[in-house]
Amino acid sequence: MEKEKSEKKLGIALVGLGKYSAGQLAPALQETQHCYLAGIVTGSALKASEWKARHHLPDTNIYDYTTFDSIAGNKDIDIVYVVLPNSMHAEYVIRAAKAGKHVICEKPMALTVEDCDRMITACKEAGKMLSIGYRLHFEPHTRELIEYGRSKRFGEWNLIRAENGMGSTEGWRLNKEMAGGGPLMDVGIYCVQGTRYITGLEPISVTAQEGPKKSPERFKNIEESLSWQFEFPNGIIAQCKSSYADEYNLLRAEGSSGWVELSPAYAYNGIKGKTSEINLSLPEVNQQAKQMDDFAIAIKSNRPTPVPGEMGRQDVKLLQAIYQAMKTGEKIMIG
Numbered sequence: 001m002e003k004e005k006s007e008k009k010l011g012i013a014l015v016g017l018g019k020y021s022a023g024q025l026a027p028a029l030q031e032t033q034h035c036y037l038a039g040i041v042t043g044s045a046l047k048a049s050e051w052k053a054r055h056h057l058p059d060t061n062i063y064d065y066t067t068f069d070s071i072a073g074n075k076d077i078d079i080v081y082v083v084l085p086n087s088m089h090a091e092y093v094i095r096a097a098k099a100g101k102h103v104i105c106e107k108p109m110a111l112t113v114e115d116c117d118r119m120i121t122a123c124k125e126a127g128k129m130l131s132i133g134y135r136l137h138f139e140p141h142t143r144e145l146i147e148y149g150r151s152k153r154f155g156e157w158n159l160i161r162a163e164n165g166m167g168s169t170e171g172w173r174l175n176k177e178m179a180g181g182g183p184l185m186d187v188g189i190y191c192v193q194g195t196r197y198i199t200g201l202e203p204i205s206v207t208a209q210e211g212p213k214k215s216p217e218r219f220k221n222i223e224e225s226l227s228w229q230f231e232f233p234n235g236i237i238a239q240c241k242s243s244y245a246d247e248y249n250l251l252r253a254e255g256s257s258g259w260v261e262l263s264p265a266y267a268y269n270g271i272k273g274k275t276s277e278i279n280l281s282l283p284e285v286n287q288q289a290k291q292m293d294d295f296a297i298a299i300k301s302n303r304p305t306p307v308p309g310e311m312g313r314q315d316v317k318l319l320q321a322i323y324q325a326m327k328t329g330e331k332i333m334i335g
């Protein structure tokens with residue numbers, strides 16, 4: 001009986017069938033060993049019929065945003081994966097928890113720390129697990145860097161550089177109410193994560209500067225680019241930047257006896273790494289498949305997820321501190 005239970009693939013329902021669900025998560029769910037695409041939640045009848053045909057989904061596992069709460073009675077669905085615009089994460093995570101489902105929430109977890117707290121509480125009250133879509137924790141080059149940091153393979157870190165910029169963006173990502181901000185919320189969050197996982201420490205203060213706007217008419221209420229500097233314990237400095245105007249993709253750490261670098265560092269594939277000694281040659285994996293399988297295993301074996309809601313909450317807290325530093329021009333201490 002126990003064996004049967006652990007071998008059962010858990011059913012995942014994707015909420016929001018946009019680019020990330022269609023381009024990355026659904027294909028990854030063809031590769032997963034411990035979970036599968038069991039259902040969808042979409043506001044589009046056209047997408048519902050296309051996904052139903054492509055993924056052989058029964059009508060009973062197809063929901064729209066008004067029928068979503070009745071997913072509570074659906075035994076095929078164990079996990080709800082919220083892949084909606086940022087401002088909608090909190091509502092749908094809480095509704096999923098109230099429906100008695102485990103939840104994966106895309107990054108950034110929410111727009112405010114208060115919302116993160118409500119999401120964590122809702123999952124705890126429902127006795128369900130909450131994880132954030134931090135796929136890089138399951139990526140071999142990233143894991144190797146985390147291990148270098150832990151083992152002090154290159155001595156004590158002095159300087160971290162974390163940079164993530166995309167040449168353009170569109171749609172709800174330009175709308176402050178839906179995105180919560182500009183590139184910081186969307187791609188800069190990877191730099192926040194990178195500095196945390198490579199040091200294994202939490203920043204104690206931040207300064208930040210908004211970059212000049214090349215397209216002020218498109219970036220009315222949000223930054224087009226920004227730079228920020230975290231100060232970590234032991235005098236470690238992290239210099240970070242993020243943009244919707246320029247492309248870059250780097251995580252580099254300089255230690256007392258060598259350096260490591262990933263570039264690209266945050267991509268879905270093709271991550272490349274080198275150190276002051278060697279070029280890293282590690283396998284390419286499907287990050288999203290590994291991430292979802294790990295969550296399914298965590299649920300089945302009743303162990304914690306390495307990427308819990310609390311980790312997402314800390315990032316949101318840091319994103320808010322960066323914006324505060326950017327707006328005030330002051331050094332913000334992070335409690």
Ligand code: NAD
Nearest residue numbers: 016017018019020021083084085086106107108133171172
């Ligand atoms: P997208 O715009 O392609 O998809 C969003 C989906 O939400 C669409 O299907 C849209 O129809 C639906 N939606 C429902 N209500 C909406 C509304 N009121 N306004 C706009 N859209 C609405 O976006 P995406 O790139 O798939 O991103 C979705 C989430 O996934 C974001 O939070 C993003 O940060 C995250 N994401 C994560 C990664 C990653 O690598 N972990 C990569 C891409 C996106």
